[in-house]
Amino acid sequence: MLPQAQLPGIVVDDLDAIRVGFDRSSAAHATYVESGYHHDNNDNKGSQTARFVPDLPREGRYQVFIAYPVNANRATNVPVTIRHADGETKVMLNQRRKPEVQNLFQPVGTFRFVKGKAGQVEIGNAGTDGYVTI
Numbered sequence: 854m855l856p857q858a859q860l861p862g863i864v865v866d867d868l869d870a871i872r873v874g875f876d877r878s879s880a881a882h883a884t885y886v887e888s889g890y891h892h893d894n895n896d897n898k899g900s901q902t903a904r905f906v907p908d909l910p911r912e913g914r915y916q917v918f919i920a921y922p923v924n925a926n927r928a929t930n931v932p933v934t935i936r937h938a939d940g941e942t943k944v945m946l947n948q949r950r951k952p953e954v955q956n957l958f959q960p961v962g963t964f965r966f967v968k969g970k971a972g973q974v975e976i977g978n979a980g981t982d983g984y985v986t987i
Contacts, residue, residue, distance in 0.1 A: 860886070863915070865905040865974075867891045867987045874901025874978070875987050882922030884957050890922060892986045899979040903987040906973045907966075912938070914965050917974060918958040921986045923951045928981035936973045937964035946976075948986060 866887050867875075874897055880889035893901045909915070917935055921927070927948035935942045944961050952959040966972040978985040 863907045871904040875903050893978045895984045901978045904975045912968045916963045920957050921948050928983035932977045934975045938967050
């Protein structure tokens with residue numbers, strides 16, 4: 854368990870995300886932020902989303918990381934949409950692959966964002982081939 858207050862940068866935890874679905878919570882895996890994580894229960898594909906909206910202190914370029922606990926039952930094709938000052942970028946995340954930073958955080962790119970709550974990162978479960986964790 855990693856306390857949010859001890860992490861560098863701006864952190865938006867799964868408890869703060871705007872969730873449609875992703876109602877199952879867990880702490881079964883030992884690596885997570887705060888009190889655990891949520892997942893899609895490998896169910897209702899295409900109808901679950903989690904939107905993370907940071908409150909940025911200033912305009913600038915920010916590196917975006919997605920936290921997830923790796924497991925063999927996770928999806929290899931998790932759709933992630935980053936809405937930033939220059940438009941929208943879509944990436945696929947393989948949650949079976951061990952994240953690069955602290956075994957929990959996977960970088961997905963660096964983007965320009967404006968100050969405030971204009972940018973967002975959205976994770977969905979449309980077409981995924983396993984459990985999606987947020």
